[in-house]
Amino acid sequence: MHGNTGRPAPDAAAAGTVTLGGVVTVNRMGFGAMRLTGHGIIGPPADPAECRRVLQRAVDLGVTFIDTADSYGPAVSETLIAEALHPYPAGLVIATKAGLERPGPHQWKANGHPAHLRACCEASLARLRVDRIDLFQLHRIDPAVPAADQFGTLADLAAEGKIHLVGLSEVGVEAIERARRTLPIVSVQNRYNVADRTWEAVVDYCTKEGVAFIPWYPLGAGALPADTALDAVARAHGGTPQQVALAWLLARSPVMLPIPGTSKVTHLEENVAAAALVLEADERRVLDRLASA
Secondary structure (H helix, E strand, C coil): CCHHHCCCCCCHHHHCEEEECCCEEEECCCEECCCCCCHHHECCCCCHHHHHHHHHHHHHCCCCEEECCCCCECCHHHHHHHHHHCCCCCCCEEEEEECEECCCCCCCEECCCHHHHHHHHHHHHHHHCCCCEEEEEECCCCCCCCHHHHHHHHHHHHHCCCEEEEEEECCCHHHHHHHHCCCCCCEEEEECECCECCCHHHHHHHHHHCCEEEEECCCHHHCCCCCCHHHHHHHHHCCCHHHHHHHHHHHHCCCECCCCCCCCHHHHHHHHHHHHCCCCHHHHHHHHCCCCC
């Protein structure tokens, strides 16, 4: 599972692919760029050079999907992506998000006003140095703004050619269906991991509908259950519990697109190596029982 053991280098392509909206295909082991920021997801990271190396190494390892947001930093993550990777290699899909403001470290406030979403889109276009955003995701549906106005703004931005594909984050099935009455939704990004199945019904819905499901906190921010079946399965495969947790996600659904994030190259390589870890049916059944929700 590790590049320094004489085994093949990690390869995100080993996870297989998923197609977004029937038009853009990416490898199912992606990269989440939230951690390329300072404490509390505010300000610059402690080691910007290492973060740029992480992004470059991710592409080297076959990652073709990078997820970020205007609120990561704010603006820091998007800026680092452009610094490290622009001009972007062919086939690389960069997804960003708008709809959350940052009053302070670890603080997030929804803002779905059309003018704000439009301004965020324009700023992301500039920071990422692109003419069109590959995948633009509504970070949260703002309950203080009519949902139809938020969805309509995304539809307008798509019609204007400023965004290509549209996704949602932290939504239930009813909200997804409501949005789909206004515009195509190609992805849903909800919190989900081997120990947190709160959005199980959404995973099932996305699987049925062919909508990519992007689990955020795919490793529970490092807080996976200790001394569980994860350890036993990891030993059997010569890997780590974190790698097993990622392999479980990949096995859970063909539309699953995990985006484990890190600010260290060594951790990135460990995560990507999980793309090649194939669980046995009995191991999957054991891990299925770890759910806390």
